Amino acid sequence: MSNPRPATIVMLNEIAFYLTAALVLIFAIAAMTLPRLVHCAVCAAGAFASLALIYLELDAEFVAFAQLLVYVGAIAILIVFAILLTNLQEADPQVRRASRSWVVGVAVAAILLAALGLPIITTPLLQRAAPAATAAPVRDIGEKLMTTYVLPLEMIGVLLTSALLGAVVIAMREEPEVKTKVTRPTTPALERQEELTPR
Amino acid sequence: MLGRGIIRGLIETGRNFCGSYHDKERLTTVQYPEEKLAPQENARTIPFLVYDGNDPVAGLRCTACTICEQECPPQCISIVKDTVKKPDYLGKMQLHPKVFDIDITVCMSCGICAEVCPFDSIKMDQVFELAQGKRSMILHKNNLAKSNTYFGEIHPTEAAAVNEARAEEVRKAEAKKAAQAAPVSA
Amino acid sequence: MNALDQIFVTIQHWLAGLAPAAVQPLVSMLLIIGGLMGVFGGCFALTTIIERKTLGRMQNRFGPNRVGPFGLLQPMADGLKMLTKEDIVPFSADHILHFLAPVALTVPVWLAFSVLPFGRNMYAIDLDCGILFFFAIGSTSELAIFLAGWSSQNKYSLVGAMRAIAQMISYEVPLVLASVPVLIAASSLSLPAIVHAQSGFALGWVPRWNVFTPWGIAGFALFMIAASAESNRCPFDLPEGESELIAGYLTEYSGFKYALFFLGEYLGLFAVTGLGVTLFLGGWQAPATWLEWIPSWGWFALKFGALIFLFIWVRATLPRLRLNQLLNFAWKFLVPLAVVNLVVAVAWWQSSVWQFPGALEVRWLLGTVLLAVPYVWLGRAWNDVESAPRHYRYAE
DSSP states (O other), rough: OOOOOOOOHHHHHHHHHHHHHHHHHHHEEEEEEESSSSHHHHHHHHHHHHHHHHHHHHHHHHOOOOIIIIIIIIHHHHHHHHHHHHHHSSOOOOOOSSSSSSSHHHHHHHHHHHHHHHHHTTTTTGGGGOOOOOOOOOOHHHHHTTTTTTHHHHHHHHHHHHHHHHHHHHHHOOOOOOOOOOOOOOOOOHHHHHSOOOO | OTTTHHEEEEEHHHHHHHHHHHOOOGGEEEETSSSSOOOOOOEEEEEEEEESSSSSTTBBOOOOOOHHHHHTTTOEEEEEEOSSSSEEEOEEOOEEEEEEEEEETOOOOOOHHHHOOOTEEEOEEEEEEEOOOSSOOOEHHHHHHHHHHHHHHSSSSHHHHHHHHHHHHHHHHHHHHHHHHHHOOO | OOOTTTTTHHHHHHHHHOOOOOOOOOOHHHHHHHHHHHHHHHHHHHHHHHHHHHHHHHOOOOOSSSSSGTTHHHHHHHHHHHSSSSSOOOTTTTHHHHHHHHHHHHHHHHHGGGOOOSTTTSSSOOOTTHHHHHHHHHHHHHOOOOOOHHHHHHHHHHHHHHHHHHHHHHHHHHHHHHHHHHHHHHHSOHHHHHHHHSEEETTTEEEOOGGGGGHHHHHHHHHHHHHHHTOOOTTTTTHHHHHSOOOTTTTOOOOOOHHHHHHHHHHHHHHHHHHHHHHHHHHTOOGGGGOOOOOOOOHHHHHHHHHHHHHHHHHHOOOOOOOHHHHIIIIIIIIHHHHHHHHHHHHHHHHHOOSTHHHHHHHHHHHHHHHHHHHHHHHHHHHHHHSSSOOOGGOO
């Protein structure tokens, strides 16, 4: 196992963690509060990337790069495509918040924090000392995925495939054969000609 | 086979690439200004005045008839006649221009002045490297006068035809003078 | 393993040794970063002029030959022009995103160079999952293209950006699928390990590079096609080619930001070419033992240069693909072939235990047939679809 790490390294690790956590929080808050929708999407992508940094600090390289590949490389793009395809005009929503006073918002947030935070803080898992973090080689992850966890892997694959098929079916069905009447600019002579030769 | 067209295209460009190094005729680029393409005979840019012989003042064909000045569409020619008359190639006394200016920034290279000149004295030149730092460029009589041999170099067939016509007229004038000098014997 | 081979490593160790012990790792890494940026920046400049001259020769004309001897100082003139151009940002553009887009494009591409092994012991970092890092970083640059297209507030650049993103995400799939057989062969995701797995010689003289197997040839072809599409290169340069009609996502960029976009595109090309050399062509290894006097980084450079020349050659030859042709090509032709390639690769590795005489020929025959049949069949099928008379929905 790895020998106990010197105190400076541990302190630097903690500082790095707090900095990255602050980065995630800043990006997440920005993603919620910025007025322009595309800025929110970009900050969300930034939050995903900062999460990948946190995974790197935990020596989970595979998860970190998978997070980058999937979240930033695919999901963030999905989000921006959704924004593009639905909101091509000026993206400045003057949306009214759900409640008028901020007290209600703070109260709901506090209740949610308590409901989620108390079980996390009092869980018996945190009472144990953290084991010396070893970098999990990718080979181990692969072996576990293919032996112990092969059923969840295949189920997720089936789920994703069905979602993909469903999306394709929905997209196909929304596109009927619409014969739009093409209106061309006409002159009186053209109109007369079109009257004489009906289609 | 699929991709056959791609392979053939690659072979063609590959042949172009290798051939361009040892086969100089493949590269049709004319590297201006070191190499220049010879202009064709009908190329025209700005007008010039033709003079016969070696003397640009005495041999100037222009008689200041001002037809070209009147016919020029953008009116870039300005002529001032001189009062002294000089003999032309046939011996007749003709006027000549004191001032013959062409503003070549106005000239539109239509060649109408050359078409209408009755004395074959203004023709279209082929110089195109005219770029200057000034805003207006007026060429005077001494800039515009170029010899008949130069005219023959740049427009060979036209110069040959003009020379032939002028020689014919000289011969006819000589014949008439000879006929007048030796009166018809009764 | 001679001194010339390891000269860069030696220089790096010596220079890092001059620094105090506490910051030596940092200094060592900074030296590597500086070296990479210098080398690949210079490579970018050289590639622009070599590409233009080679394209010219292939088109029966000279390339640029005015600026230096044989035009070699042309990149200096281009750089000076880009630097002194006025940096125009449209009034209604989103200034923050407009500024961030070229940065967000170039930074991930620089990061991608850190895992490539350029020679023996010459890699910046040996990540356990180096290839995954490479593909993850490559996919983050697509967001930058969207930023560029959106922030210009120009509907043409927006459409161009959407098309560019559609192209890039479509071609990521065959790119990754084509490199999966290599991972199976090397049973590791780390790039130096993949290079090591391709060492040695089969039959005494054929190097064990991945390209000398049936699945390797097909995988290499798939990888190269997908790589040229990923870096928006001819014949897949629809995002750039729209500059002729309506400008693509690069419309509202001028001056240095435009130069950064082109830098990012060429560096992306170098990165995937380097990855292709590493995965399929055996990285920095020499093809024969008697050729090992050329140092390992020299072999990498030679293979790299050959692949770049191949890209330039293809650029001079093929016309540009239209968007629907491009996407159909990716999803309906390349992806099935990549999956078949994967199956053939697994069959190859499973059959490597066959020991009867003529086993190698049988395996080659099997692999070639199993690859050629879907190739011809898919090609014929989609050829018929493409050559059929088109129906235009709104014109009838």
